[in-house]
Amino acid sequence: MDACVELAKSVGEMRTETELLPQCWEQINHQYEERRLLVAQSCGELAVYVRPEIRDSLILSIVQQLVEDAATVVREAATHNLALLLPMFPNLDKYYKVEELMFQLVCDPSGAVVEVALKELVPAVVRWGDKLDQISRVLLAHILASAQRCPPISGVEGTIDSHLRVLGEQERWNIGVLLRMLTELLPFIHQKAIQTCPFASADPTSSTPENFSASCLKSYATGDSEWSAFEWMHTDCLPDLIKLACLLPVKEDNLRTIITKYLLEVSGLYGKDYLEHIMLPVFLVAAGDIDSGDFTYFPLSIQPKVRGLRPKTSTAEKLAIMCVFPLLLSGILGSPSSRQQLEEYLRKVLIQNTKDGSFSMHHTTEIINAVRFLCTIVSSLTFCGRWLRARIPA
Known part of the structure; x- marks a missing residue:
């Protein structure tokens, strides 16, 4: 390929298009993958x-064929070279086709292709297309749809198992890699929230979590300025992840772990105040513990949507404790900045558990399972280990 590049430099656009590229592309269906790899490169x-108009027409059509290749190495190379190609497109006319290719490659059955798609192609598409809102919206829809299309564990309506899904291998893989994509997008989402902050208390030149300080959140709660890039996290993303969690059976701990790690990444970027005043109330309500939620830092226009996450039936309540409570413990209170709060909350819910309601002794099994999951995430929690040794038989 180095020789081809040197030749292209020498002969110019027209001869590269009419002589050199056709010679390469004749190999697209060659029986040896090394030849097809040459086409991808x-x-x-x-x-x-070549001329700009050739890049997003003929060359893009070749890439579309290559991402369907049976050989992993060819699809991997096609993914890498598509990322290189995007900045050279003359316009965004082919954006939606590229976005479709991106999601296809992120969900590729090969881990090697997925890695290149996540680390190279996704950032390239975000920077080239400047459509982060569109990508985020489609991504959440794909994540939920991947679980929702699976059959329920039970067909008996009104039972817990009628809500939980039996994931196939393909759906489990897709959800996992799409959640990883969500994590890869997080720095872009965070940066956009900073850049669009309407309040002077957020410093757009800083990359520290203090960007979303308590004073900034107070201004957000009491003001009437639009801040959609910031609100997306707690009005769209977190509720959709909660919906996903409520579709996952207990055995899907690997996916629950990916969600947990994402939540920890969010709190790490958005800061302790965002974790305490925004994320924690969202998950307390969704887990059924609405009395512990403080809505001081939510605008009045947002509060009904957050309060609407509360489980409304006894089945939904049990589902919330089974599926959301583990995320509350591990992904929210499990944050390094909330360890003391976690211990206090565990004592309140588990040891001093004399209060009737959603966290009553009727849900001891689900709560113990949630603590087990917590201990797989935060194994260094001394209190957690002590509690398990005291309450769970060996």
């Missing part, structure tokens, strides 16, 4: 030496 490396 040519798409990215020779694109700079």
Whole structure:
């Protein structure tokens, strides 16, 4: 390929298009994957030496064929070279086609292709298309749809198992990689929230979590300025992750772990105040513990949507404790900045558990399972280990 690049530099655009590229692309259906790999490499490396209108037409169509190749190495190369190609497109006319290819490659059955898609292609599409809102919206829809299309454990309406889904291998894989994509997008989402902050208390030149300080959150709660990039996290993303969690059976701990790690990443970027005043109330309500939620830092216009996450039936209540409570413990209170609060909350819920309601002794099994899950995430919690040894038989 180095020789092809040198030749393209020498002969110019027209001869590269009419002589060199056709020679490469004749190999697209060759029986040997090394030849098809050469085609994939040519798409990215020779694109700079052809006219702009060729890049998002003929070259893109070649890439579309290559991402369907049976050989992992060819699809991996096609993914890498598509990322290289995007900045050279003359306009965004083919944006939605590229977005479709991106999601296809993120869900590729090969881990090697997925890694390149997540680390190279996704950031390239975000920077090139500047449509982060669109990508985030489609991503959440894909995540939920991947679980919702699976059959329920039981067909008996009104039971817990009628809500939980039996995930196939493909759906489990897709949800996992799409959740990883959500994590890869998080720095972009966070940065956009900072850049669009309407309050002077957020410093757009800083990358520290203090950007969303308590004073900033108070201004957000009491003001009437639009801040959709910030609100997306707690009005769309977190509620959709809660919906997803309520579809996952107990055995899907691997997916629950990915969600937990995402929540910890969010609190790490958005800061302790956001964790305490925004994320914690959302998950307390969704877990059924609405009395512990403080809505001081939510605008009045947002509060009904957050309060609406509260389980409304006894079945929904049990589902919340089974599926959301583990995330509350591990992904919210399990944050390094909330360890003391976690111990106090566990004592309140588990040891001093004399109060009737959603966290009553009727849900001891679900609560113990939640603590077991917590201990797999935060194994260094001394209190957690002590509690398990005292309450759970060996």
